[in-house]
Amino acid sequence: MESKNQTTKQFYARYLSMLRIVVCIIVIMAMLVIAPELWYNIILLLLVLVISIWQYFMVYITIGEDFITLRPAPIRSDISVLFDEVKSVRYEPQKIFIEYCNKLSKQESTLKIYLNVLDNATKAELLNTLHTVLKDKES
Known part of the structure; x- marks a missing residue:
């Protein structure tokens, strides 16, 4: 976890990416x-390797002063x-709901954070941060 400044925390989803990179x-x-001679398989594995390295350096969750941003996958939007x-x-053992x-569209949704x-x-730092900033909304 790194901080941009004192009020923004960034969390990286590196657990599975590192395993994929090594494999x-x-x-x-x-x-x-x-x-x-199976060069096409090697090219496919190189593609998987590049995507895994990209995911390793991609921020998964950002918690700011008054917002939370989830980046679920490299291609999907924030x-x-x-x-x-x-x-x-x-809170559930493997997910946070x-x-x-939404204030503008008045549409209710669920943000799922996979742990x-x-x-x-x-994971422990994320849970502690969420307990701190959203303690009045916990069920």
């Missing part, structure tokens, strides 16, 4: 030794929610 490197090296739009927060109502992509230290 891809090992498999690419093994395929180069065993079957270099989901930002203001704290005053949050109706309730529910944040119920909110299995975070390592234990990052």
